[in-house]
Amino acid sequence: MWFRNLLIYRFTRPFSLSPEELNEQLAVKAFVSCGSQDMASIGWVSPLGKQDGELIHTSNGCIMLCCQRQEKVLPAAAVKDVLEERVQDIREGEDRAVGRKERMQMKEDIIFEMLPRAFSKSRKQFAYIDPANGWLIFDTASHKRAEEIMVLLRECIGSLPVIPLAAKNTTQHCMTSWLKTHAPTSFELGGECELIDGADESAAIKCKNQNLSSPEILNHIDGGMFVKKLSLSWTGGIDFTIDEQLTVRGLRFADLITDKTEDSQAETAAEKFDVDFAILNAELAQFIPALLSAFGGEELGTEEEVAV
Structure with missing residues (x-):
């Protein structure tokens, strides 16, 4: 659980939600595994890794959060191979070329067919809120991943007034x-x-x-x-x-x-x-x-x- 990276944001207004209130609001976006036709799914899970339980964990007044993202693994090469086979079948069977628009539709149909059989991979992203110091701290060096969690958090609590931590000197x-x-x-x-x-x-x-x-x-x-x-x-x-x-x-x-x-x-x-x-x-x-x-x-x- 020890953080290996730090992206730190400053709350511009005090974080006023109690742990109990936050836990209740996070439940709106609790993690649900990808459905048969979903490419990805994201939501909150228990930081302790329990199947069922609190979506937060508190200590010293700080509140730990854990976001899980699941994605279907659908290799582009596999989709391309099936697409080329079907394009070739049309060329030989119907003696005609396949246009760009038809090709794009065929690709979408192939993805739709393959998704239910695709493997899934998951990753968890931890972050915690320190209300006393006014910090939101992510265990990542990726701003994209931090922003992904902030979007999810905003969808649950409405407002998240934070700015990146900045120093006075360059x-x-x-x-x-x-x-x-x-x-x-x-x-x-x-x-x-x-x-x-x-x-x-x-x-x-x-x-x-x-x-x-x-x-x-x-x-x-x-x-x-x-x-x-x-x-x-x-x-x-x-x-x-x-x-x-x-x-x-x-x-x-x-x-x-x-x-x-x-x-x-x-x-x-x-x-x-x-x-x-x-x-x-x-x-x-x-x-x-x-x-x-x-x-x-x-x-x-x-x-x-x-x-x-």
Whole structure:
């Protein structure tokens, strides 16, 4: 359950729904498996993985959500093969060509026929609401996946006044400055970064397992390159990579954090999930403000919703 990525949004107005109210409203879009003719299905499931149960899980005042998406796997090559066979049958049997419009209709008919026999694949996406700090946090680095969940959440609760978390200072300038001088307070430089040319962003250099303060790296910066991604270690016990949009990837929690689960002596999967979530949101409640402070603090936006 430990998050590996962070996309963080700021509520522009307090989140006022109680866990009980939210659970009731999420039930409107509870997950239902794909029907025989459905290409995809999306909805809420229990974060604890139960067949029946609450669609939320709370800890330390935070509310965990879990969205499940199921998609039919229908290989394009398989559809194409059947289509070509039927087109060839018409050419030989009726001695005529198949036009574009007829071909498109035949393709739709083939998909309709094949869907009931298609395999399905599913994925779960976790996110949690921290009402006290005013955050909506996704375990993904994909804005598309985060937006998919926000659309679903809006369909359930009506309004979701959030904006992406933003820093006061320009992230690229800050990260570039850290390589030239030193890491911000409570952080240490890692061994990976991605540099882009200030005049041509398509020109990039990726560095891995490097001394980021070495003359070779600094020469690129002196030549007009900026840091786009940078790996850092927080002294609180978290290693990660961050980019210019404040997207956090590759979260790795130190043993001093994850060992707290063992210390709790949780026995069941549900108890372990509860402990892990409590530790996770408590650690991120310290990590996120420290990260924002490194970039000069948070830039508060206006009360408008993200367009999805």
